[in-house]
Amino acid sequence: MSEPYGQLGRVLAGLALAGLLVGCVVLAGATPGGPLESDYPTEVEVTPDAESYVGDQVILGGFVVDTEPVVIATRASGYGQFTLVDADDQLRAGTGPLEEGDRVTAFGTLADDSTxxxxxxxxxxxxxxxxxxxxxxxxxxxxxxxxxxxxxxDRTALAIVPRTGDRGDTPTDETDRRTQSRARAGGERRG
Known part of the structure; x- marks a missing residue:
C-alpha cells in the first residue's frame, strides 16, 4: 500500500502541527488577561490593602474559620480574615449552612476593611x-x-503502527491473516 504523500509528507505535517502548537502558546501568552480573570479584585489584591477597596465589589476566596458570624481566612496561615454578612443566605452551591473548614468563594461589596x-x-x-x-x-x-x-x-517507516500477532491481537487485513495462518501451520508440522 503506497502513501499519498510518503514519509516527507508525514514529517512536514508533524512540523506544521508543532508550529501551530507553538504559535497558539505564544498567542495565548500575548493576549491581555487570562480566561479566568474577572473585572473584580480578588483576595490576592484585597487582602494586603483592604482599605483601598472599601465600597468596591470584590471576590474573596478562603476557608471558613468561624460560623457565628461567618468569617473566612484568605490565607492558609489564617491571615486575611473577612466577615461575610448573609453568606449562608446567599449560598448558591452547597448542601447547607457553612461549616468550619469549608472552601468558600464570595462575591459582594466590601463594607469596611474586614466585612x-x-x-x-x-x-x-x-x-x-x-x-x-x-x-x-x-x-x-x-x-x-x-x-x-x-x-x-516503526523506526523504518517513522510511523506508529498497530501491533499484530505478537500479543494475540487479531490481524487488521486479509494478508496478515494468511501470513499468520501459514506460520501456525508451519509450526504445527515441525512440532
Whole structure:
C-alpha cells in the first residue's frame, strides 16, 4: 500500500502541527488577561490593602474559620480574615449552612476593611477536587496502557503502527491473516 504523500509528507505535517502548537502558546501568552480573570479584585489584591477597596465589589476566596458570624481566612496561615454578612443566605452551591473548614468563594461589596456584604456565595467540597484528579489519572493511565499495548513505533517507516500477532491481537487485513495462518501451520508440522 503506497502513501499519498510518503514519509516527507508525514514529517512536514508533524512540523506544521508543532508550529501551530507553538504559535497558539505564544498567542495565548500575548493576549491581555487570562480566561479566568474577572473585572473584580480578588483576595490576592484585597487582602494586603483592604482599605483601598472599601465600597468596591470584590471576590474573596478562603476557608471558613468561624460560623457565628461567618468569617473566612484568605490565607492558609489564617491571615486575611473577612466577615461575610448573609453568606449562608446567599449560598448558591452547597448542601447547607457553612461549616468550619469549608472552601468558600464570595462575591459582594466590601463594607469596611474586614466585612463583605455578600451577594453570592459558592462552596466546593475538597473531595470534589480529589475525585477529579483520581478519575483523570485513571483515565490517562488507561489510555496510555491501551496505546502501549496495541500500537508500536516503526523506526523504518517513522510511523506508529498497530501491533499484530505478537500479543494475540487479531490481524487488521486479509494478508496478515494468511501470513499468520501459514506460520501456525508451519509450526504445527515441525512440532
Amino acid at each position: 463583605l456584604l455578600v451577594e453570592r456565595t459558592v462552596t466546593r467540597e475538597s473531595s470534589e477536587t480529589g475525585y477529579m484528579l483520581v478519575v483523570s489519572a485513571l483515565g490517562g493511565l488507561w489510555v496510555v496502557g491501551r496505546v502501549v499495548r496495541h500500537w508500536r513505533f
